[in-house]
Amino acid sequence: MSLLEAAALWVGLNALLLIVLSGRVGMARMKNQVNLGDGDNPAMLKAIRTQGNYIEYAPAALGGLVLLALLNAPIALIHTLGALFFLARLSHLAGLGMGVWSQGRMLGTVGTMLTLLITGISLIYLAIF
Template sequence: MTPVAASAIYIAVNILLLWFLSFRVIGRRRAAQVSLGTGGDSELEIRTRAHGNAAEYIPITMLGLYVLASLGAPMWMVNAVGGVFTLGRVLHAIGLSATIMPARLVGMVLTWTGMLGAAAGLLYVTHT
């Protein structure tokens, strides 16, 4: 497997996570009969934030991961960034959706670590 192919797997998993979180929002919107906003529904608010938070962090980091792999980063770097970030996103989604603060906290730390890893990796591969 090439680094680009490995990055594609992480990108696919993160797309599926976004899809799943979106599906949960749609399901709750239908149940609560709310077409715009959250209508004061606390469960819809939680689901909307879980999806929104993922949508804020996933695209730019996955772009960074793909560029990192495309520039010839070693496989260990692609897997470190992709694995840490993806685990963080999954833990954060679980923690936020089920109000499990330790999972949410660890998820954000791993998310930020993956983001910083992508940025550092990009700077490294462009200067070596």
């Protein structure tokens, strides 16, 4: 597996996750008959924010994976960061979006921030050295 293929794997898995998150918003809209906004409905708001939170962090995390691949970072680093981000976002979904795991939101947030921190430091290191 090449470096770009490794990054593509994680970007692809995250694209599928985005479809799931978007589908949850659409289903909540139909169920609650809310065309725009959250309709002052807590379930609607959770679905919207779970998707929105993902959208806020995914570009930096996934773009970082692609840049790491282009800068010839170790493939283990790309897979580790890709897996960490993907699992963090699944945890966040379980905690905030579905409410089935009380620690999921916190672990998802920590995992996302850790991914961004390591990605950022790695990109800076590879750019300079």
